[in-house]
Amino acid sequence: MTLSLNAPQTATDIPPHRQNGWRGLIEAYRPYLPVTDSTPVISLHEGNTPLIPVPTIAAEIGKKVQVFVKYDGLNPTGSFKDRGMTMAVTKAKEAGAKAVICASTGNTSAAAAAYAKRGGLRAFVLIPDGYVALGKLAQALVYGAEVLAIKGNFDRALEIVRELADRCPVTLVNSINPYRLEGQKTAAFEVIDDLGEAPDWLCIPVGNAGNITAYWMGFCQYHQMGRSTRLPKMMGFQASGSAPFVVGNPVLQPDTLATAIRIGNPANWDKALSVRDASQGEFNAVTDDEIMHAYRMLGQEGIFCEPASAASVAGLLKLKDRVREGATIVCVLTGNGLKDPDAAITHSDDSLFKKGIEPDLETVAEIMGF
Numbered sequence: 559m560t561l562s563l564n565a566p567q568t569a570t571d572i573p574p575h576r577q578n579g580w581r582g583l584i585e586a587y588r589p590y591l592p593v594t595d596s597t598p599v600i601s602l603h604e605g606n607t608p609l610i611p612v613p614t615i616a617a618e619i620g621k622k623v624q625v626f627v628k629y630d631g632l633n634p635t636g637s638f639k640d641r642g643m644t645m646a647v648t649k650a651k652e653a654g655a656k657a658v659i660c661a662s663t664g665n666t667s668a669a670a671a672a673y674a675k676r677g678g679l680r681a682f683v684l685i686p687d688g689y690v691a692l693g694k695l696a697q698a699l700v701y702g703a704e705v706l707a708i709k710g711n712f713d714r715a716l717e718i719v720r721e722l723a724d725r726c727p728v729t730l731v732n733s734i735n736p737y738r739l740e741g742q743k744t745a746a747f748e749v750i751d752d753l754g755e756a757p758d759w760l761c762i763p764v765g766n767a768g769n770i771t772a773y774w775m776g777f778c779q780y781h782q783m784g785r786s787t788r789l790p791k792m793m794g795f796q797a798s799g800s801a802p803f804v805v806g807n808p809v810l811q812p813d814t815l816a817t818a819i820r821i822g823n824p825a826n827w828d829k830a831l832s833v834r835d836a837s838q839g840e841f842n843a844v845t846d847d848e849i850m851h852a853y854r855m856l857g858q859e860g861i862f863c864e865p866a867s868a869a870s871v872a873g874l875l876k877l878k879d880r881v882r883e884g885a886t887i888v889c890v891l892t893g894n895g896l897k898d899p900d901a902a903i904t905h906s907d908d909s910l911f912k913k914g915i916e917p918d919l920e921t922v923a924e925i926m927g928f
């Protein structure tokens with residue numbers, strides 16, 4: 559079967575929940591989410607991110623296939639975490655919470671800070687000192703979070719916030735908060751709304767495995783409602799220095815330049831294995847070099863994602879021999895490239911950047927090759 563982007567052709571084909579303009583994913587998918595008419599919705603109009611064809615990546619597969627990226631880096635704070643955070647903060651507000659807390663490799667803290675402050679709550683974030691991309695730290699500070707950088711990795715930060723949330727009047731908004739997954743599952747709804755069907759493969763970077771779990775929830779729910787006739791194989795990719803699902807046990811010292819997935823002891827361990835089994839999917843590892851190769855290829859398509867996000871495309875390229883003729887594949891791009899300018903500049907092509915040039919027309923034209 560060939561699927562086309564934006565399958566609905568006429569106004570009556572547009573699902574009713576998307577007909578009144580976009581006012582955020584809770585409004586768009588209200589019937590599928592745990593909210594009532596009196597729930598105080600905290601939204602930045604997140605969601606509705608584009609599903610973009612990437613023909614040069616499809617060409618690399620060497621067969622007739624369609625490859626799309628779900629560019630979730632275009633959410634209000636630049637990552638898919640906004641999908642979960644609009645729900646988690648909305649429900650915290652509804653329950654009367656005054657503060658939220660999370661451990662974060664960066665994007666969760668940016669999203670938690672933005673939504674908490676918008677809802678009038680305090681936001682506390684614990685980050686691993688020195689391992690958070692610059693853009694993400696900048697965001698948390700601008701949105702007014704109280705940032706605590708600990709001398710330990712993400713896994714240790716998560717242990718601490720879990721205990722704090724038990725003892726103190728703060729709501730935990732890491733992906734073990736069930737409302738996070740409820741919000742995040744809407745990305746799967748959007749994929750099916752755009753394609754008119756579920757893809758064959760959903761390729762996705764995996765850290766704590768909240769997102770792969772949430773996508774699967776969304777695909778299953780839409781399938782049950784008859785909005786798709788099939789379910790995708792869930793293909794999760796981890797960085798090889800930080801691949802607990804591939805090695806089969808927690809990794810004590812996770813290491814990768816893809817800091818958003820630098821997680822050794824995933825919070826959603828059991829759920830992730832269930833998703834793999836139920837979808838007949840797999841977990842595989844990609845090296846940092848493979849990740850950065852995919853990252854640069856995406857740049858050549860005009861798409862700037864952060865390194866962790868490129869793991870989905872790197873994984874697809876690694877498994878390309880196993881893709882069937884005629885398949886439709888969606889790779890999730892979880893975060894925006896602007897989050898991590900250091901990675902972009904360090905891994906750019908030196909020959910493209912010429913410095914110290916005399917400011918005269920002759921010299922500039924000559925360097926340009928004219």
Ligand SMILES: *Cc1c(COP(=O)(O)O)cnc(C)c1O
Nearest residue numbers: 665765766767768769818892893
């Ligand atoms: C959080 C995050 C991930 C990992 O998602 P999990 O739900 O923890 O598996 C991947 N990429 C980016 C950019 C992220 O922010």
